[in-house]
Amino acid sequence: MARRAGVDTSTASRALAGDARHRMSEATRARVLSAARKLGYRPNLLARALRTARSNSLGIVVPQLDNPVYAQMISGAEAAARERGYALLIVHVGEAESGVTAIERLTRTNHVDGLLVSSFDHESVLAPALRHAKVPSVVLNRRAAGVANCVSLDTRRAARKAVAHLLELGHRRIAHLTGRPGGAGTRDRIAGYRGALESAGVGFDPRLVAAAGFSAEGGERAMRAVLRSARPRPTAVFVATLLAAAGALKALRAARIAVPGDISIVTLHDSIIAEVLDPPMTTVRLPTRRMGYEAARGLVDLIEGRARRVARVLAPLELVVRGSAAPPHA
Amino acid sequence: MARRAGVDTSTASRALAGDARHRMSEATRARVLSAARKLGYRPNLLARALRTARSNSLGIVVPQLDNPVYAQMISGAEAAARERGYALLIVHVGEAESGVTAIERLTRTNHVDGLLVSSFDHESVLAPALRHAKVPSVVLNRRAAGVANCVSLDTRRAARKAVAHLLELGHRRIAHLTGRPGGAGTRDRIAGYRGALESAGVGFDPRLVAAAGFSAEGGERAMRAVLRSARPRPTAVFVATLLAAAGALKALRAARIAVPGDISIVTLHDSIIAEVLDPPMTTVRLPTRRMGYEAARGLVDLIEGRARRVARVLAPLELVVRGSAAPPHA
DNA sequence: CTACTTTACGTTAACGTTAACGTCAATATG
DNA sequence: CATATTGACGTTAACGTTAACGTAAAGTAG
Incomplete structure (x- = not known):
């Protein structure tokens, strides 16, 4: 001593x-x-934790680590946690483990003081698990029934902004490659897409919407499907994520369709990848890192009793104009 | 109870x-x-840790989170740690904190049982800090004087393999855009590059080597420098990292030089980015995730007394042939 | 059948910290 | 001046776990 x-x-x-x-x-x-x-x-934080029943650590549950979106989230959460004197325990739940057992483990064994959750597990199983844990939790970008605390991105407004950009360039026939069918993000993206179209007086055509998932392969497949079935061919595409947009680009190149000459592309979630594509991708940048930061900050506020509820939708969406969108052919 | x-x-x-x-x-x-x-x-792991003076947690120090290389490393380390019953505390040292204070904090305050370190901090400051910490440590991919335990990638052989591929295609004038001048990786890459050239009877020309760092901008700048100063112009380039290769690609496109028609490119470190580039990039895939896995496994062996030393160089390097390298013009 | 060994498990203490309580002196109050 | 009040800090116990020690019962040897 x-x-x-x-x-x-x-x-x-x-x-x-x-x-x-x-x-x-x-x-x-x-x-x-x-x-x-x-x-x-x-x-000695261990002794303190034992005595006070507070470990000064947060747990974060993510479905992937090597996706820039989650990496940015974690980076933000780590910064906020460190600023407030908390350590961050990262659990990456893939095939090996479900988010529910990860939550169990973090609370029962590691005694984290709070949870940040961004697992793909279905809400209906996640929400009870979070309620059952006796520590506060904040869900990242998965607004859902039964989830009290959530920090999300305004996907709907982001979608609207992306599509509005295409409309301003003069496009009228705009396809949409979205994410997993039934996902909350998918609903928001479609709502934003549809809203932008309708406020420009353009009708919504469900045949122009295809589910692409979040992978490059999915984007490629969805793009091919749209090219095959949509008549007349769209002059622009709004794609859910950067990876899927890269896949779409590939499909267009294979079909000898010039971007942005024949078809323009706009997507969400900016990252270094957008810059190295050919053409560099026009995207709407979402404050992913800040989402992690704010979620961790809010979680600490919940833990320390400075807040009773965390419910934020982060707004600052920035359109990053690069080379993948241009006015349509006359 | x-x-x-x-x-x-x-x-x-x-x-x-x-x-x-x-x-x-x-x-x-x-x-x-x-x-x-x-x-x-x-x-209660906290109570156990207090009693046994062993926390069953590892700390990992990385310079970035949103670089796929580190994300893969962490992903592997997390898997190995979890399998052995250890939690993983990730500290991301950027401008805010030096690797040395992170090591201090992890050992003195969080009482981790071992350290995985992959910071950019100079070896001369890192090695004493690790020795001073009384827990075992494994350094990731930074073989250096004073560092006892290390798991690395065989960068030299990877470089050799990449250059050998270009030589087999018939290239003789091959440039090399490498990393930070003076870095250990840079030495290994140049050695591999030079070795491959010499065993094919091609002379080493230092004017064909330029430092590119690891960023896309660095690659672009270095590529431009080589194009400006190297006469006759090389027919192929071996680039240190994928991001830098993407930058080089950009520089070539701007100069209206066709890839792989006029100049071929091969790079290291495979990732999804390689596939979405145009043309898709031919790379040598390095076992980055396994490096994290083996390092964490070795660290646990050190902690639990099953090993006295960890010194591995991971070998399985796979050439992934895509579209960025082709035989030179006749 | 005594004396020594082993086996099986209960008891005690300690890891470093802090909340709760106790004590003593200084100050305030009548 | 006696008593009540307060401020400052020492004492004690407890968080849940396990290493070390203790002890009773069963087993073994002479």
Whole structure:
């Protein structure tokens, strides 16, 4: 016990707490602090956690690590957690583990003080698991029934912005390659797409919408399907994600359709990949990193009782104009 | 204390340890185990950690999260850690924090049992920090003086393989855009490049080598520099990383040089990005995820005394032939 | 059948921290 | 001046776990 060296016993705890609830003389406090500094004292977080039943750690559950979207989320969450003095335990649930067992493990065994969840598991199984955990949780970008706390991106407005850009360029026949059928994001994207079309007086044609998933292969397949079945051929496509857009690009190139000459593309979720594509991709940049940051910040607020609820939809969406969208042929 | 319900006191600890060093009757062991199962007993890792001075957690220090290389490494390390019953604490050191303070924090405050380190910090500062930490550590892909335990990729052989592919296609004048000048990876890449050239009887021309860093911009700049100064113009380029190769591609496109028609490109580090480029990039795939996996596994072996040293160079390098390299013009 | 060994498990203490309580002296109140 | 009040800090116990020690019962040897 490093403290004894300089001064007395566990009065040190009070001094180091710094809290105003403990009244004590400035003199002893100063003595303790200087001794602590001199001895290089570091509190043992394990012991503190055991005593206070608070581990000062957060758990984050993500379905993938090597997808830039999740990497950015984690990066933001890690920054916020560190700023507030929390460690971040990352669990990556793939085939090996379900989000539910990950939540169990984090709370029961690792004693995290709060959970950030962005698993693909279905809401109906996730929501009860989160309620059953006795720690607060914030869900990332999955607004859903039974989920109290959530930080999301305004996918609907992002979709609207992307499609509005195509409309402003003069496109009228705009296809949409969306994500997983039935997903919450898919609903939002379609709503934004449809809203933008309708407020420009363009009718909604369900044959121009295809599910692409989030992979390049999915985008390629969906693009081929649209080319095959949509008559007349669209002059522009709004694609759900960058990877899928890259796939769509491939399909168009294979069909000898020039981008943006014959068909324009706009997509969501900016990343370095957008810049290295040919042509560089016009995208709507979403504040993914900030979503992670705000979610972790909100979670800490919940844990420390500064907030009762976290429900934010992050707005600043920026259209990044590169080379994949241009006015349609005259 | 859940155990009392079914049986006696801390004999349970012995039963649950399962260790053969504790001799006890099968009957009581079975009774304890079944009671534990019935009550859903989960050991409190914090209390155990405090008592045993072992936290069953590893720390990993990485310079970036949104680079696919690090994401893959972390993904592998997480898998190995989980298999062995360890949690993984990820610290991402950017501008805000140096790797040294991260190491300090992980060991002194979070009491991790071992460290995985892949920071950009200079070896001369990192090695003493690791020695000073009293827990074992494994360095990822930074073989360096003073570093005892390391798992790396065989960058030299990978470079050799990439260049050999170009030589086999018939190229003789091959440029090399490498990483940070002075880096260990840079040395290995140049050695492999030079080795391949020399065993094909092609002379090494330092004017064909340029430092590109690891970014797309760096690759673009380096490619332009080579095009400007190398006479006669090379017919192929070997680039250190995928992002830099994408940049080089951009520079070539801007100069109206066809790939692979006029200049071929081969690079290292496969990822989804390679597939979505135009043309899709021929790369040498490195076992990055496995590097993370093996490093974490080796670290646990060090911690648990099953190994005294971890020093592996991972070999399985696979040439992934896509469309960016072809025979030179006749 | 006594004396020593082994087996099986209960008891105790400790890991480092902090909440709760206790004590003593200084100050305030009548 | 006696008593009540407060401020400052020491003492104690507890968080849940396990290593070390203790002890009773069963087994073994002479």
